[in-house]
Amino acid sequence: MTTTDTQIPDIVIVTGMSGAGRSTAAKSLEDLDWFVVDNLPPGLLATMADLGGRVKDAVPRIAVVVDVRSRAFTEDLHSSIAELEARGVHPRVVFLEASDADLVRRFESVRRPHPLQGDGRLVDGIARERELVREVRAEADLVLDTSGLNVHELRAKIVGYFGNDTGESSLRATVVSFGYKYGLPVDADLVVDCRFLPNPHWVPELRPKTGRDTAVRDYVLGQRGAKEFLDAYTEVLRLLAEGYEREGKHYVTLAVGCTGGKHRSVAMAEQIAARLRDEGIEVQASHRDLGRE
DSSP states (O other): OOOBBBBBOEEEEESSSSSSHHHHHHHHHTTTTTHHHHHEOOOGGHHHHHHHHHTTTSSSSEEOOOTTTTTTTTHHHHHHHHHHHHHOOOEEEEEEEEHHHHHHHHHHHHTTOOOOTTTTTTHHHHHHHHHHHHHHHHHEEEEETTTTTOOHHHHHHHHHHHHOOOOOOEEEEEEEEGGGGOOOTTSSSSEEOHHHHHHHHHHHHTTTTTTHHHHHHHHHHHHHHHHHHHHHHHHHHHHHHHHHHHOOEEEEEEEESSSSSSSSHHHHHHHHHHHHHHHHHHEEETTTTTTOO
């Protein structure tokens, strides 16, 4: 088929852990007018792209859900993506992740076995799947941790990423603050530690406030090294963003941590998000552990 007969569709591949919310993500994309195909064998991705790209009745945006029900999952997916790239189609891979505890709870609530469980326990199936999808997760454009999210919250995340999607290659960033005592965000591409700054927790009048309050923000930004860090890190992020866009990476999650995720990380995350917006990058800022103490 010649280039005059086709147009290049925008393709998103939705994959990840069983029970992590692939079906919810697919339905959300369908509501956003994406053409969604569930459980497509990876080997048929190129065929789907050809069909979707035909000018007559062309489908400009295709979302494909692939998972471990295709037994040659990893090899087939890698080869299919390479084939698409060779044709000038640059698919984006969205990987849905969740903690073992959340996955177990979800499978038990619907009383269904894990697809890789076999005669073993549920946790055995989850462990096998994690190993099988490890390389795919490492190469995904966007990793979404759905632990603790309900279907409405996951849908809001999908809408946030794809609601105004034009198929262009501009980078989108999520800046999330967190507390180290609650663990690292599993979907972070980059992690920065703000514990080098004095903790407002030890200032009595600031302790009940958060990094969103002016008094805390001014205290944090007024500390020695805070402005210098922001200036230097903004330059690093600018260089990274340019490289990510050259390499076709569309999404990046930047985690900003302090001890409890209430003061320093919140203030610095807001500043980093503002600076990225000034660089022309579309940014979402969220605060994972705010209000958790």
